[in-house]
Amino acid sequence: MRMTERAGEIREYLSPGHVGCPGCGATIAMKLALRALGERTVVVTPASCWAIMVGAYPQSSLKVPVLQTGFATTGAAASGLRAALDLRGERETTVMGWAGDGGTFDIGFQALSAAAERGEDFIYVCYDNEAYMNTGVQRSSSTPWGARTMTTPGDKWKRQQKKNIMEVMAAHRVPYAATASIAYPEDLERKFRKAASIRSGLRFIHLFSSCPTGWGFAPDKSVKVARLAVRSRFFPLYEVEDGTRYAINESGELPVADYIGGQNRFKHLGSEEIALIQARVDEEWERLKAKAAASPIGQ
Amino acid sequence: MMRVLEGSQAVAEAARLARVKVVSAYPITPQTHIVEELAKFCSDGSLDGRFICVESEHSAMASVIGAASGGVRTFTASSSHGLALMHEMLHWASAARLPIVMAEVNRALGPGWNLWMDQTDSLAQRDTGWIQLYCEDGQEALDSTLQAYRLAELVNLPVMVVLDAFFLSHTYEPVDEPSQEEVDRFLPPFEPKFRLDVADPYVLGEVAPPYIYMEMRRSIQSAMESALCLLPEVEEEFAGIFGRRHGLVDAYRCEDAEIVLAMAGTAASTARILVDELRAAGRRVGLLRIRLFRPFPAQAIRAALGPARKLAVLDRNCSFGAGGIFAQEIRAALCGHAGPAVYSYVAGLGGRDITVESLRGVYEATRDRPEPPTESVWVGLREEILCE
Numbered sequence A: 001m002r003m004t005e006r007a008g009e010i011r012e013y014l015s016p017g018h019v020g021c022p023g024c025g026a027t028i029a030m031k032l033a034l035r036a037l038g039e040r041t042v043v044v045t046p047a048s049c050w051a052i053m054v055g056a057y058p059q060s061s062l063k064v065p066v067l068q069t070g071f072a073t074t075g076a077a078a079s080g081l082r083a084a085l086d087l088r089g090e091r092e093t094t095v096m097g098w099a100g101d102g103g104t105f106d107i108g109f110q111a112l113s114a115a116a117e118r119g120e121d122f123i124y125v126c127y128d129n130e131a132y133m134n135t136g137v138q139r140s141s142s143t144p145w146g147a148r149t150m151t152t153p154g155d156k157w158k159r160q161q162k163k164n165i166m167e168v169m170a171a172h173r174v175p176y177a178a179t180a181s182i183a184y185p186e187d188l189e190r191k192f193r194k195a196a197s198i199r200s201g202l203r204f205i206h207l208f209s210s211c212p213t214g215w216g217f218a219p220d221k222s223v224k225v226a227r228l229a230v231r232s233r234f235f236p237l238y239e240v241e242d243g244t245r246y247a248i249n250e251s252g253e254l255p256v257a258d259y260i261g262g263q264n265r266f267k268h269l270g271s272e273e274i275a276l277i278q279a280r281v282d283e284e285w286e287r288l289k290a291k292a293a294a295s296p297i298g299q
Numbered sequence B: 001m002m003r004v005l006e007g008s009q010a011v012a013e014a015a016r017l018a019r020v021k022v023v024s025a026y027p028i029t030p031q032t033h034i035v036e037e038l039a040k041f042c043s044d045g046s047l048d049g050r051f052i053c054v055e056s057e058h059s060a061m062a063s064v065i066g067a068a069s070g071g072v073r074t075f076t077a078s079s080s081h082g083l084a085l086m087h088e089m090l091h092w093a094s095a096a097r098l099p100i101v102m103a104e105v106n107r108a109l110g111p112g113w114n115l116w117m118d119q120t121d122s123l124a125q126r127d128t129g130w131i132q133l134y135c136e137d138g139q140e141a142l143d144s145t146l147q148a149y150r151l152a153e154l155v156n157l158p159v160m161v162v163l164d165a166f167f168l169s170h171t172y173e174p175v176d177e178p179s180q181e182e183v184d185r186f187l188p189p190f191e192p193k194f195r196l197d198v199a200d201p202y203v204l205g206e207v208a209p210p211y212i213y214m215e216m217r218r219s220i221q222s223a224m225e226s227a228l229c230l231l232p233e234v235e236e237e238f239a240g241i242f243g244r245r246h247g248l249v250d251a252y253r254c255e256d257a258e259i260v261l262a263m264a265g266t267a268a269s270t271a272r273i274l275v276d277e278l279r280a281a282g283r284r285v286g287l288l289r290i291r292l293f294r295p296f297p298a299q300a301i302r303a304a305l306g307p308a309r310k311l312a313v314l315d316r317n318c319s320f321g322a323g324g325i326f327a328q329e330i331r332a333a334l335c336g337h338a339g340p341a342v343y344s345y346v347a348g349l350g351g352r353d354i355t356v357e358s359l360r361g362v363y364e365a366t367r368d369r370p371e372p373p374t375e376s377v378w379v380g381l382r383e384e385i386l387c388e
């Protein structure tokens, strides 16, 4: 489906009327990403909330082509598509793999790692809502310590730390890796444009996408929750070039309790547990700062 | 005790009552309720076992294989794409002769993504060496899961208990849930026939060159054959304690039937309504529900069919290029025996409803056609949107 836009308006590639929940952070994420990348983009998406939000036959919520693929396969399917476009001379088309945290940290990890190692020329976005949302909120290896999900219920709330996927990707020495947030659209769009301009290997964007349904907060708070994640350093915004040079873009000094407080998934945690989370966030922050100081971007 | 349970809960309760020790599973709609229920049991202490939240179905099966090789009772559940991703490990499980039990919720395969009822996912695993039981209701899902452990541990083969997506997995029904004490009487503690043991070291799954491979495969075939004889015995024991049996096949009003409808799963409940209606109008019609699919109960099917002239097989699946799978298997079972002509119908794929009316259409088409067409007839297609 194609729509003509009126001159002067921002071009949007996400149609109104998609089936995401009200306040879904992942839909804002896609809207901003495609704004930055433009119409010469092909999206590859595995099983996820987004696989459903693309629409049911014969409709599509996106105005760019989409290849739906098996849950574990985003990195591989995007590699094949890139090869085909190259062989057909369509160098200017951007391939964007778009997978959830389950499709990235867990089941799709092997295909992602392999594509990164091969130096495949596409942008891989993990829109991270920190659990398997499409199947009704089960834990993933991106679910943060302390959260309750359907597979970490009751007193068995998650006792493992969230996997640090940025460090994993940095260790692959991909030319570009960045965190981004729906609460910082200018930063997000800049990073997508930068990612599109680099062609020397896989570019990875870790995109924080708040989820009112899975985290338990009011749908009108999605952007606020995402902003609090950054301002409490729970999810600082930074970028890494060639896996070695760092720049921190956005953060803050709010206590992590401000971020955790409004979400049902954390509501069983007492002050002791929150202090543990704070300590861990502080530790990670110091590590990140040290890396950025030791090896900054642009030198 | 009578309880109102969802099909998924009935299965999860059975796994808990079987005192499984390791549950490893990966979420996929419409199997998730089974897994979430078991995660809850492990969390609240009502199940003394470990729940492993793996990162894929391939790993789910691999980890229960690891656990079963370590000598404990295991459980997993999957569906559709998840089962397809497990395929390699299904072979590992059966050829390692491990008595793993899995609940499999029949769901269509994509693309396009479809969450609804379809049998192609489990039937595509027919050659993996797994015993397969297809259930009609919540009670049978619970009972079959318990029987599955008994049978699996007798013949050392894995068992798949198959449930229709939503129609069974998400439907609440009264279910008689047995007590732990009764289940313990039926299902003794797991005594592995072999397990990895430092006191008696050997290799599981080592290289099998041509001089031994065939004998190993033959032993799987023999175990399947013995499962065919042993399931009725397991059912007898089960009936002795719980007063219920479900059969290899379930023949309903077939004794003097001229036309018999055959199918597996919940569609059989709809077919019973039609059979009763037609019987009330004086038609000699019966229903043959296939419960056991692997090993295939050829003998039981022939015995149940009696004098029927025509058999209409309804397949909620399709083997592209060959047609309905149950129909093919039944044709093969009847080959060389005097029996009814087999009419093959493909219906209800990807969750399309099978109603009393659509089944009446199948009955009438079978009744009115003197000879079966060579190919499967597709029921209820929207002809206006078909393309080549």
Ligand SMILES: Cc1ncc(C[n+]2csc(CCOP(=O)(O)OP(=O)(O)O)c2C)c(N)n1
Binding pocket: A026, A047, A048, A049, A050, A071, A072, A099, A100, A101, A102, A103, A104, A129, A130, A131, A132, A133, A134, A135, A140, B026, B027, B028, B029, B057, B081, B082, B085
């Ligand atoms: C092989 C396979 N296993 C399981 C599923 C079921 N499934 C579909 S989406 C999904 C969860 C996706 O989680 P994530 O990648 O985090 O995306 P989200 O839904 O949270 O946006 C699962 C488990 C599947 N489609 N295919």
Ligand code: SF4
Binding pocket: A019, A020, A021, A022, A023, A024, A025, A026, A027, A049, A129, A133, A134, A210, A211, A212, A213, A214
């Ligand atoms: S569950 Fe969360 S990620 Fe999925 S559509 Fe709803 S809000 Fe968006």
Ligand SMILES: [Mg+2]
Binding pocket: A100, A101, A102, A128, A129, A130, A131, A132, A133
């Ligand atoms: Mg997710």
